[in-house]
Amino acid sequence: MTACAPNPDQQCPDLHAAYLEYLRQTGRGNVSYERASRAFFRRWPAPERWTAEPLAVRLAANSATRPLITFLMLHGGLRPGYDYLLERKLSSIWREVTDSPIGADLDRFMTGAAELGFTARVRFATGSQVPARLLIQAGRRLEELTLADLAEFTTACTDRQDRTGKGHHHYLAAVSNAQRVLFHLGIVDELPRSGGPVPFEQRLAEVRAPIRETMIAYLERKRATCQPKTVSAIATRLKHFGVFLAQTDPALDSISSLERRKHIEPYLTSLVDAVNSKNDELITVADRSRRVLAVMGFLTDITEWGWAEAPARKLVFRDDNPKLPQVLPRYLPVDADRRLAEVLRDRPGNELAACALRLQRACGLRIGELLDLELDCVHEVPGHGSWLKIPLGKLETERMVPLDEEILDLIDQIIDLRSHGRPMPHPRYRRPAQFLFTHLGRRLGQQAVRAELHRAAQEAGLGHITSHQLRHTYATALVNAGVSLQALMALLGHASAEMSLRYGRLFDTTVRAEYERALDLAKQQARIPATGRISLPLADITGGAGWKDTPLIKSRMSGGFCLRAPAQGACTYANICEHCPSFHAKPSSLPILAAQRVDAEALAQDAENRGWITEAERHRRLITRLDNLISEAQTG
Incomplete structure (x- = not known):
């Protein structure tokens, strides 16, 4: 039904008769409604004249007249102005909109909102706050709405706040939700702006x-x-x-x-x-x-x-520039890591954000890399299993991380949870992309992920945790498992070995072994009586390995050997007697000198293999001196 021609001198009997018939069919007719409708049409024979009245006059309609105005908006093409629509509560419109021209469009909007994951409460609030008002005032179908209509509505909300002092945050939130739904329905081509840098x-x-x-x-x-x-x-x-x-x-x-x-x-x-x-x-x-x-x-x-x-x-x-402290990565201890994982898995608050955190921990991702993952990020490599393609991140590098069945199941769970919809512009390339983490028609934000981590950490009885600590925990677990430096660099996407070596400093097995050996020696010495002498088995000093194979600084002497930790440095007095000009060898010492020379050769090679160049040179000098002593003993 369309409105009558705007003739101020002629009533619109078609609209009036249609309204009375509507009241009869819906069982809402009464004498007050009929009198109010006659009075309305006597004053404004063409309803369009009513829309030109000041807002105060339009709002002065009593409770018996408002049903007529609602009928005219839904069935008669009446456009009352956004200033009027924003002052009217349209929550009752859902029982009257079914048979109206905008009913099918509102149903389409509500279906699209449901597919994006909006709750029923948010769907109905958004539907009555924005699209219902847009369809009434614009006078066009849903697919004909434009960004200009949304902008006009937003301006009207701001004008209302300036005029009345009433907040309009709920309207602006509803406009954002409505634009997201319209984008995924293919009606508008831009998502609502969310945050971003200030000019x-x-x-x-x-x-x-x-x-x-x-x-x-x-x-x-x-x-x-x-x-x-x-x-x-x-x-x-x-x-x-x-x-x-x-x-x-x-x-x-x-x-x-x-x-x-x-x-x-x-x-x-x-x-x-x-x-x-x-x-x-x-x-x-x-x-x-x-x-x-x-x-x-x-x-x-x-x-x-x-x-x-x-x-x-x-x-x-x-x-x-102030000198930066050389801090170690902040990883979660095993028990804290386990408690956090349990909460994220079994008692999530925001389920999609919880799954995102679990994937970050499982693959060592930065939070930006995590949220930039696209729907096709899993790649099957014949003969080499499944891999996760991690997009360009902080260091402008892409990388691949191997996946096991547990992580693949987690990604399948994420795909079931994400909101499906139209591809969104990629922030880096501006091309349309289907992102892995989408919620309510938009990309999952870092703030939502951090909020879920904070909630889970509190429930797990842990202190403040940052999402980057999950990456540190991943790297630390790899180091504990003995992963090579090259593999660690590839998995973390590090551009230099120095970045990955920070994790290696956490658990240096050589330092640990030397510490335990020295501690055992100290304990043994502490148990020696005042008049006694230390007598340790060779295994207690070398940890069960041959003394020449230990990762220690070693010196072979004619009467024994010396072992020192690398941190101690070489002994100043090692082989001092052999180098002394007063030292002479007899022919009977030749077997001892020959054995010492063989050991010195082995020790020099061992030092070179470990990168101890100075130590290797010390052994080479000893070999030269032993050659001279052997020559003297043979000629003597």
């Missing part, structure tokens, strides 16, 4: 204008060669420097006027007491270093580029 002009608003302009120009230039997240991080650190300059020297109007003593050194000193705005604690040494490096890079780059704003001399030096 440079806004982020650097507290920096004085001349300095801010130079910093923004620099950041725009860096966008050509750096990842967006890198540029965003530089912007945050330059902001700290710019705000400091604005506070300490408000008259400074150019980076070229910076002075070492007046600006740079006070800034470096201020970093010692700088506070993190998120937790009100002092910033870490690593954060101090990052801020210094950002300023150093900024000044160095604009100088090399020949910018007029560049300082005349170098102002920040290598020694200005």
